[in-house]
Amino acid sequence: MTESKPSPNFGPAIQVQGIRKHFGHLEALRGVDFELRKGEFLSLFGPNGAGKTTLIGILSALTRPSSGTAKVAGYDVKEADPEMRREIGVISHASFLYADLSPLENIRFYATMYGVERAEERAIEVIDEVGLKPRIHDRVRTFSRGMLQRLSIARAIVHNPSILFLDEPYTGLDQHASGILKVQLQALHTDQRTILMTTHDFSRGLEMCDRVAILVRGKLALWKSADQVDPADFERLYLETVEQAK
Amino acid sequence: MSDASQETDNPGYGLMGLTAAAVLAALGAIFIYVPTERTEGVVQRIMYFHVPSAWIAFFAFFIVFLCSILYLWKKEREWDIYAHASAEIGIVFCSLVLITGPLWAKPIWGVWWVWDARLTSTLVLWLIYVAYLMLRAQSEPGSTRAKYAAVIGIVGFLDIPLIHFSVLWWRTFHPDPKFITTQGIGTGNETSMNITLMVALAAFTLLYFLLMSLRVRLERMKDEIDRIRKERLYSH
Amino acid sequence: MNQYLSQVKAIIWKDFVTELKTRELFSSMFVFAVLVMLIFIFSINLSIVSASQVGPGVLWVAILFAGTLGLNRSFALEKENGCLQGLMLAPVDRSAIFFGKMLSNLAFLLIMEAFLLPVFMIFFNVDIGSHLAPLLAVIFMGTLGFSALGTLLSSLSSNLKTREIMLPILLYPLMVPIAIGSVQLTGQILDGKSLTDMMNWVGLILCFDIIFISASIMTIDHILEE
Ligand SMILES: Nc1ncnc2c1ncn2[C@@H]1O[C@H](COP(=O)(O)OP(=O)(O)OP(=O)(O)O)[C@@H](O)[C@H]1O
Numbered sequence: 001m002t003e004s005k006p007s008p009n010f011g012p013a014i015q016v017q018g019i020r021k022h023f024g025h026l027e028a029l030r031g032v033d034f035e036l037r038k039g040e041f042l043s044l045f046g047p048n049g050a051g052k053t054t055l056i057g058i059l060s061a062l063t064r065p066s067s068g069t070a071k072v073a074g075y076d077v078k079e080a081d082p083e084m085r086r087e088i089g090v091i092s093h094a095s096f097l098y099a100d101l102s103p104l105e106n107i108r109f110y111a112t113m114y115g116v117e118r119a120e121e122r123a124i125e126v127i128d129e130v131g132l133k134p135r136i137h138d139r140v141r142t143f144s145r146g147m148l149q150r151l152s153i154a155r156a157i158v159h160n161p162s163i164l165f166l167d168e169p170y171t172g173l174d175q176h177a178s179g180i181l182k183v184q185l186q187a188l189h190t191d192q193r194t195i196l197m198t199t200h201d202f203s204r205g206l207e208m209c210d211r212v213a214i215l216v217r218g219k220l221a222l223w224k225s226a227d228q229v230d231p232a233d234f235e236r237l238y239l240e241t242v243e244q245a246k
Numbered sequence: 247m248s249d250a251s252q253e254t255d256n257p258g259y260g261l262m263g264l265t266a267a268a269v270l271a272a273l274g275a276i277f278i279y280v281p282t283e284r285t286e287g288v289v290q291r292i293m294y295f296h297v298p299s300a301w302i303a304f305f306a307f308f309i310v311f312l313c314s315i316l317y318l319w320k321k322e323r324e325w326d327i328y329a330h331a332s333a334e335i336g337i338v339f340c341s342l343v344l345i346t347g348p349l350w351a352k353p354i355w356g357v358w359w360v361w362d363a364r365l366t367s368t369l370v371l372w373l374i375y376v377a378y379l380m381l382r383a384q385s386e387p388g389s390t391r392a393k394y395a396a397v398i399g400i401v402g403f404l405d406i407p408l409i410h411f412s413v414l415w416w417r418t419f420h421p422d423p424k425f426i427t428t429q430g431i432g433t434g435n436e437t438s439m440n441i442t443l444m445v446a447l448a449a450f451t452l453l454y455f456l457l458m459s460l461r462v463r464l465e466r467m468k469d470e471i472d473r474i475r476k477e478r479l480y481s482h
Numbered sequence: 483m484n485q486y487l488s489q490v491k492a493i494i495w496k497d498f499v500t501e502l503k504t505r506e507l508f509s510s511m512f513v514f515a516v517l518v519m520l521i522f523i524f525s526i527n528l529s530i531v532s533a534s535q536v537g538p539g540v541l542w543v544a545i546l547f548a549g550t551l552g553l554n555r556s557f558a559l560e561k562e563n564g565c566l567q568g569l570m571l572a573p574v575d576r577s578a579i580f581f582g583k584m585l586s587n588l589a590f591l592l593i594m595e596a597f598l599l600p601v602f603m604i605f606f607n608v609d610i611g612s613h614l615a616p617l618l619a620v621i622f623m624g625t626l627g628f629s630a631l632g633t634l635l636s637s638l639s640s641n642l643k644t645r646e647i648m649l650p651i652l653l654y655p656l657m658v659p660i661a662i663g664s665v666q667l668t669g670q671i672l673d674g675k676s677l678t679d680m681m682n683w684v685g686l687i688l689c690f691d692i693i694f695i696s697a698s699i700m701t702i703d704h705i706l707e708e
């Protein structure tokens with residue numbers, strides 16, 4: 001085991017140093033470094049195939065980095081400590097939901113896997129939060145894309161994680177659901193959760209973040225504080241950055 | 247590429263020469279030196295191919311097992327290459343056992359195939375490692391393929407003793423076919439048979455190592471070509 | 483430890499709820515097993531060979547074939563919507579995932595066998611009532627080994643393009659000891675012999691079970707991780 005006992009109140013929530021990832025001969029990440037303090041919200045932009053999903057995979061200890069170190073909540077991701085997993089919630093491209101089970105059964109199952117106390121009540125609570133209570137006993141297979149996305153939000157927060165990784169969470173959501181997600185994120189953000197979100201939607205990404213980053217071809221091409229970025233001018237900045245990095 | 251790796255990439259002419267000499271000696275011993283066996287006649291000379299092939303097949307699969315464990319432990323491509331190469335060579339020699347077995351059996355027992363315990367085990371072994379190679383052929387190159395193959399390499403070898411005993415006990419319900427057992431070879435007055443078998447075993451073992459070094463070298467070259475091709479592809 | 487057990491239980495429970503809702507797996511496994519038996523009965527002349535001699539073989543072939551159907555589905559279920567990844571994100575030991583899947587596969591197979599045995603008894607006209615206990619013990623041991631190795635290999639084959647083909651190709655040669663052992667034991671039991679006379683076979687099958695459960699626990703990490 002590693003040296004010091006990690007404490008959630010001390011040090012950066014996410015610390016990434018020289019992370020590289022190869023898939024065969026393709027280098028998806030070519031040395032990424034950054035730090036995110038507890039309670040900070042990072043919006044990560046970047047063209048398709050830049051390596052955003054790969055980075056989230058590494059930070060959530062699903063994928064092993066080829067080299068470099070990353071610490072999440074003070075734990076090295078290579079150790080994949082169960083305590084670290086308890087601190088992390090992930091919304092990904094896939095919903096991770098069992099199509100033949102109902103929302104309640106799905107969320108209760110994940111609550112049990114995370115060792116949440118009073119799993120059933122907690123499940124009902126989060127399903128209510130994302131506005132799916134009326135459909136709580138329906139089969140997930142019959143859900144629309146947006147409802148699935150809402151339910152995966154419920155799945156990601158059921159164990160009350162202190163760090164959230166959101167990979168394009170707004171995809172497929174209607175205005176109403178986007179509103180719900182935004183309120184959710186705002187609540188989580190004011191609640192001092194650390195959030196890393198990738199998105200292709202500039203206004204959504206910029207509306208409440210503390211940090212802005214652009215990943216291009218596996219490298220951070222831009223890292224700025226949110227107050228240094230002008231939302232109205234961001235599209236130009238983005239295109240310029242991507243063009244230069246190529 | 248550095249000089250050092252160039253050197254290790256050499257096919258090893260020493261090994262090649264040694265193997266050639268051993269193979270020649272074995273051929274001489276098998277076809278000239280050893281006298282024809284009295285009861286079975288000239289066909290008995292197949293034994294000097296059959297038994298060493300079986301030994302090499304088994305040895306090769308043991309190397310697959312070892313390299314698979316080392317791969318899962320160290321996650322180094324090198325062990326994956328060794329396991330792959332050894333499995334291919336093992337299959338070649340295992341096939342030789344399965345071909346020479348019936349060739350030998352036909353004139354002696356009058357049938358091509360008997361469900362003799364040893365031959366049956368070899369057939370099952372052959373199927374396991376054919377599946378192993380199919381698995382490799384069907385997945386994309388990379389660490390996932392290497393891991394899956396390593397699991398089969400380990401599980402397959404662990405199964406060998408179980409297969410051996412199950413087939414052995416299964417056969418005891420039937421008349422035991424006449425077969426030259428290892429005790430039969432070791433005892434008796436046939437020292438010339440003994441010597442020939444030993445020479446053949448040595449020659450086959452050397453042949454295994456030669457084939458290994460060639461196959462491993464080939465695989466490394468493939469990797470290199472792949473790397474260069476990808477590099478050029480992404481530089482544009 | 484408590485956490486571990488409740489996680490294993492949750493995985494089994496989830497598989498059962500899915501099956502209760504869809505009713506896809508059990509019925510297809512059972513019907514398939516009966517069909518396999520029928521085809522064998524048509525292809526052998528029961529007036530020449532005695533039923534108790536070929537019966538055990540036919541029974542086990544039916545179990546293995548039908549079991550393969552179940553295994554193929556077991557991890558396909560986890561692949562839909564990337565559920566396996568969701569499971570891997572949770573603080574759950576990889577061996578708990580293996581045990582959960584293995585035990586649910588085992589349970590499905592045992593239930594299927596409970597329905598298959600009466601059919602077997604009628605088709606082959608054998609009396610299993612008098613030696614039910616040893617017979618059930620043998621079926622359990624054999625099915626346990628099959629589920630252990632089968633779960634390991636289906637977790638692996640579910641990632642291949644040709645998963646339905648590769649699973650039996652990988653699994654059947656490795657299952658030879660179980661296939662031979664279970665058929666021998668079942669045959670002898672139906673002939674009225676006692677299990678204590680065949681401890682070598684019992685030992686062999688138990689060895690198989692222990693070896694492959696341990697091997698699975700040690701290698702499942704490598705198969706499940708990316
Ligand atoms: N399992 C894998 N095997 C091989 N290559 C992969 C794998 N996963 C990702 N890649 C490659 O890594 C690169 C980065 O992919 P990634 O999914 O991280 O991009 P992304 O930034 O999330 O893109 P998008 O905006 O389209 O979601 C791509 O070139 C992709 O082809």
Ligand SMILES: [Mg+2]
Nearest residue numbers: 052053054167
């Ligand atoms: Mg992505």
